[in-house]
Amino acid sequence: MVELVWLVPTLPLLGFCLLLVTGRMLGEPRAGWVATAAAAGSFLVTLVVFIGLLGKDSDKGERSYEFILFEWLPAGSLRVEAGFLVDPLSITMALFVTGVGALIHLYSIGYMHGDPKYSKFFLYLNLFLFSMLMLVFGNNLVVTFLGWEGVGACSYFLISFWHQRESAATAGKKAFVTNRVGDWGFMIATFAIWSALGTVTYTEISRSPAMSAATGTAVSLLLFVAAAGKSAQLPLYVWLPDAMEGPTPVSAMVHAATMVTSGVYLLVRMNNVLTDDALLIIAVVGGATALFAALCAVAQHDIKKVLAYSTISQLGYMFLAIGSGAYVAAIFHVITHAFFKALLFLGSGSVIHGMHDEQDMRKMGALRVAMPITAATFIVGWLAIAGVPPFAGFWSKDEILLAAWEQKNIGPLLWAVGLVTALLTAYYMSRQVILVFFGEQRWEEDVHPHESTWTMTTPLCVLAGAAIVGGAINLPLVKDWLILEHFLEPIFHHPHHFSSGTTTKIILAIVSVVAGLIGISVAVLSWLMRRIPTEPLEPEFLENAMYVDATYARVVGGAGTSGFQKTADFDAEIVDGTVNRIGRLVMKLGQLIQPTQSGYMRNYAVGVAVGAVAIVAVLAWGLL
């Protein structure tokens, strides 16, 4: 059954091809159903593969399968194959990617209703799914890179889907270019790994001896650069908030659930080359990102922007986990985050849809009446992300905080950052829920909010269910319940084990819950009950995301552009100018000697006479 893995990416690819050729003929909604069927089929096949894999014996190391399709890049000693690697990590990723993906496909059928480029949207979605699966299933760095860039490209297409809007087009370009910075790191890391280990295949890398410390750290950091690009970490996060220009299902799928987590996947996949020095940096950057993004999220007005910064913040959590060595926690959080963040995005999409493309939360309020299903599921997502037990988010976040606490060098500090982030998360999510679904009605008279169709609400419900029970895959209460941890164990060289005692764990859990509750309380007090003035809670500094993006824009648009322009001018005036100047110089030289051609024969005779004298002088007298 595992052999069927080739079918997993192939189904979306087929969907893509079908839509490419017949997309416009199929039209709405058939194109959407075709794509959804491909995604759902892909999910089912993944399930089959998963079951097949479960049937193998983990202890004997049988849960790792490589399927080589063909030799892709054979060059000398470099042998890059197009192949799939099925192991617990990839199948875990694939399961939620295809699962959440299929749901979002379904959701989009309703959401994209009436869009002139309806079929094209699904074409991109399928292509994205294919790329993502290539990323996940690739058996070597290069195939992963294929998927990696593929999702980047699809992300570009999807963000700038409504390209008539200048902002959408710009955002798409920004996403791609920023991602490319990360890709640079990916490529160099690949080169370095190949140079050091002579292979780019994951199984061989994991079997190889360790690289030298310097190389290892360099490779780790380069991989982290790649991950930071894709997963929107400081300082490369800037594209993600702008990416909200894309249709909301895209935000849910690409920029919350799947693509942005591929950085996490990559680092986990490469866990055995990561060095301690690098891990520390990863943890610090992850923690900083988490805190920073959470702070930014506090003051956003756009319903999707809040979620975007929230995503960045949660991704920061994941890297905090990786940096602390808790790879399972990171993956765990990836999964739960996929559930609840997709849910939140889809919910926000439902709201936007219901509000006729209104995204400003200040113009919403009291929508729970008009959109009950959306409101209910959104609240589930809110509780999950706020870390309220027993929702999924609580379990994964708790594990990360624990891992941070146990970090060897600066554990408590990291934990504190995580805790503050948790508090802020609870606060800004509560603020969002209150602003959107509670309080007074602030929308304009001519807006008539309504609940979405079943294709949109069904995924909401499914995801809400997953957000509630998702934590069950890795409950820390009983050792045997750590399903995910056991399942993923074979892929780690040095499996991470929590060293803290149960008491510590419980105290830390309680502290984090309390933090979450404080956050919720502040939100309720200020936004619902208006006990606390809200203006200071939305400082302009945070609303503008600490001006980081603006600074970037100023540098890129100012110094960067003028530098580029100067180079172009240099090229035109100095480099090309020199060429023309040489030409003119020859002309000048000619004009200089042109007077000798005076037309007077006696002048010409001077030429003969003086030439004769000179030649005689040189030849007969050796004068020169």
Add this chain to the structure above:
Amino acid sequence: MGALQLLGFVGPSVNWWALLPQIILLGAALAILLASALAPQRTSTAFATVTTLCSAVTSSIIAIGLWNDVKTEGPSSSIASAFGVDGFSIFFTMLILIGLAATALLSHDYLDREGIDPPEFHALLLCSAAGAIVMASANDLIVMFLGLEALSIGIYVMIAMHHRRSEARESAIKYFVLGAFSSAFLLYGIALTYGATGSTNLVHVRDYLDAVVFRDQHLLMAAMALLLVGLSFKVAAVPFHFWAPDVYQGAPSPVTGWMASIAKAAGFAALLRIFFAAFASHDVDWAPIVGVLAVITLVIGAVMAILQTDVKRMLAFSSVSHAGYVLVAVHAASADGTSAALFYLFTYTIMVLGTFAVVGAMGTDDEHPLSRYAGLGRSRPVLALGFTVLLFAQAGIPVTSGFIAKFQVIAAAVNNESYFIAGAAMMTAVIGAFMYLRIVMVMYVTDEEEERTSRTWHWTTSTVVIAAVGFTILAGVVPQFLIEFAEDAVPILIRG
């Protein structure tokens, strides 16, 4: 003879076959003159042209026979070693005859159009050609000098025959005065050679120089210097080139073609014979000077050419530059270099004849502005293409004879380890190419309003152009035959 024999006089043996080409040309000249004197009304241009052509063809046939003789029996010299019957002289004889035929054809149309008396013109052309042959074949400096004068004086008159144009007269007097001036230098050089070696005969000179070690060489060196001056003038090497643009511009186009091709070829023939054959033992002395002349000639020719707006002047400076190339080959002072020079001169002569055929047909006015060629690519595509080929050949673009010629020159220079000169030659080719490209551009890239109808072309002109283009491409694609021809002509330069 009888009376002389009584005095105990024995005349030198005469190889009449070898003299026959010149005799035929001179005979044809006299026949034309005679005909025009006896029946002035009936002596048409056609008669003169046909007579000239016939004499050229007949002479060529004899030259081919002589070539075979020389190949089988080896070179010889005739009339007291004054006249060389060798591969070199026959090579140039053939070249001059080709030039003669082409110029006769080009003049045919031109003379009628411009109202020039054809009999005298053709007679002068024939005499001039005979002079050129003498110059190229001479084994004696004074004979060479006489040939040069015959060639030159003929040309002076041919230029001045264009009565209506003050430019023609101006260029004739310029060429005349400067030519006389420079031939005085040449003659002084001959005198000093005579003084230094005791003879004006090249065979003697060579043998003497091979045998004797000079106590001091000043006299010989001065002789060489002055000979070089005189001949450099004839081939228009810088700084003795000033006359060339003015004279080329002012002269009737067929005469310009004749000057640029045959006068130059004959000048180089003499230069090669004197320096490479007679002064071979002193090549370390003269070669560097020739090298310097070559470089400045190349540079000045190319640089000045790109400034011109008159096509004839452009071609004049390009011709100066080409002289530089041949000088590079002469500079090599080797058999390679000489055969490269011969190849170059042969192909260049044909190119330049074709080029001036086009120029001559393009206009009768006093100037040849570039704009006259505008739109030729559309109105006369075949001839424009032909002109393009000829210009590209002069620029040294492959698949034309010009490239092979240039290649051999460079090869000769490199063999001589004159890398700098070879590099300079190639770089000036680039500068020069600009000028050729300008003409091509004008023909093909025109705005609509620039287009104009071009005059009808006489078939003689077209024949010359097509033949020249055909040869240029033939010798560019399969140059072996011409290379062999040139190489065969070299090793048998002088035989006592």
Add this chain to the structure above:
Amino acid sequence: MVDTLVFIVAAAICLTGALGVILARNPVHSALMLVMTLFGIAVLFVAQEAHFLAAVQVIVYAGAIVVLFLFVIMLLGVDRAQNLELSILPIQRWAALVFATGSLILLVGLIMVVNEPVTGAEAMGGAASGDENVRLLARSLFSDYVYAFELTSLLLVIAVIGAVVLARKPKEIQGAVVEELGDN
């Protein structure tokens, strides 16, 4: 001693004549000065035992060529100095000076330096001794130099054609020229 005297006198005549040619303002004077030089040279030819050449020099040069010059000068009526020598091209004077001094230093120095100017081998064309000069010259002319001698005919043919062609008044411009002349 006589030789020396003859040389000095003849050389003085030659040089005076030569300088006269280039310095006289009137072309007629120049032509007459040229005759003087040619005469001096004829004397020197005699001194060098080239009797025949001396005779030819006087007859051909002084007798024919210079007369031709004078004839043309008178024909064209350019015997007035002021027409022709008003100014001189810039730099031309300096160039001439450079040429004159340069070539003088080089050539005269050359001859001075070369003690034995003639280094040639044995006589090629036979001795050039006194009485037999004409005979020797003739023999040389018709043996070693016969080809060159024949070629002079070619030159003369060209000169004849040239003279005819150039001197002939072309029909179409005669009128114009007459007008121009009339203005003068």
Add this chain to the structure above:
Amino acid sequence: MIQLVAAQSASSFPVLNALIIVPIVGALIVVLLPNSRPELMRPVGAIFASIAGALSLYVMAQFSIHEAGFQFQSVQSWIPNLGINWHVGVDGISLWLVVLTGLITPIVLIAVDPHHDPKPYTAWLLLLQAGSFGAFLALDLFLFFVMFEIVLVPMYMLIGGWGYDDRRYAATKFFLYTMAGSALMLVAIVSVATLSAGNQDITFNVVELAQRQALSTNTARLCFLAFALAFVIKVPIIPVHTWLPDAHTQAPTAGSVVLAAVMLKLGTYGLLRFGLYLFPEASVWAAPTLATLGVIGVIYGAIVATMQKDLKRLVAYSSIAHMGFIVLGIFAFTTQSLEGGVLQMINHGLSTGALFLMVGMLYERRKTRAIEELSGIQSAAPVFAGFFTVVMLSSIGVPGLNGFVGEFLVLIGSYETRRWWTVIAATGVILAALYLLWAYQRVFHGEPTPEDEQTPDLTLKEGLVLTPFIVGIVFLGLYPKPLLERIEPAVDDLIAHLEHHSDYVQPDIGAPVVVDENHGSEDDH
């Protein structure tokens, strides 16, 4: 060691000669066609170009994969007095360039309407094809030089005759610049042949000269520099690149496509065949400089491309950046980098060729190439935009498309020997995304103006013309193995040649087992 003994070609038919001759015959026939039937010119020309293309495919099919030496060799005495032969042959390095030349020309002939004077246009294009074949196939230095120079003429004529406003300047600059570059090469060619001769016969045979290696170190270096100058200008490498933007911009579409796809490759091909092969020691000596220039080209070309206002100029500068990768690959001297370099030549031909074709199509529609004047084309012409996107992504180097494969191999190969160069060059991929996407955004995205609205979408014919490019782009991106396995033996031989004649040693990378096996055989020489 390079195989001196050439592989016996599969058939005795001198197919390589036919490759060169067929287009020439075609050109002659086109010239002889009556002027009254202008509509016949391009079809007839296309037939001949296609025959040549088919022959090139035949060569590819008959090419024996694991042979390193030159195949299908054909030697005819040409100018025996100068030691010059008509000597052609093909190896893994030139094979694909020949195929590219064979396929691009008929496509261009079919695709691009010259609007006037179809006869000379067709004839020049055919001659261009013949000359390019000749240059890639020549194994005689003289023959190579002839072909290298002669291709200037048709291109010059195409730019001058069918180009845009500033065509005179551009054509002349193109011609003179390249000619200036090759001027010294001719001197070097003669020098190499002469100085290598010793007491043997003078020869211009490349294989023979490479084997002789008779030049002293300094002479070889000087000669190499002369060769390199010619090729560097042709490639072109900073700072001698400025002819390219002008030529590309002013050239008619057909000219731009062939210039980018085929003619630029003469430079990189020349560096490989006549730089590395003839002067191994000098190449190693000059490698740091040239690799640096290549990397500068990558970055600089991209930066300047970003600021261009003319779409064609932008693509031209992107060409410079892409060619910089190839130069880096060539002078990194590893199997991967060289293979990547060769592959990248093909890739660049496909993607940049297609880009120029499409810019040309856009120009046909809108009569402008100014980025400013275009907007929102994607709305009006979605299919066109789709094709453009694919090609653009290929040019950016997105994996799965051909551009990535070449760049990746170049970079991964160069990393071993030129680490820091690679690190910098890799930033070029960021810049590539920047300038192409920005241009795409400005031209295709946004709200279309009324004129833009009217832009017609791709016609069926145009789609069919572009399809081979897209197929090539995707196929090579996913399955470059057929190319790589034919390139590899030739490249390995070249490296072995380098190692043999200089102190360069290719670092052992990759699986140790494989490297050990190679070691035994390498020690033999």
Add this chain to the structure above:
Amino acid sequence: MEITTGWYLVLGALLFVIGGTGLLIRRNPLVMLMCVELMLNGVNLSFVAFARQLGDIGGQTVVFFVLVVAAAEVVVGLGLVVAILRRQPGATADDLSALRG
């Protein structure tokens, strides 16, 4: 004082140089022609001197040819001058400078 060949040669050289200088400084085409004659005579003198020194008649024979050449040149040259001055009376060498550049 012995009059050696050298003296004749010096005199010849002087005449040659004077002739050449004259050609450079004079504008009258007729005088320029005379200057050429001076130069040729200087050469002739050298030839004769060399012939005498060598004891070789050849030098004298050459002078004979030079005379012929000089005559031919003068004929044609004067013809040209006549042709020009007939149309441009009073023209000097410097006036004939329409062709230039």
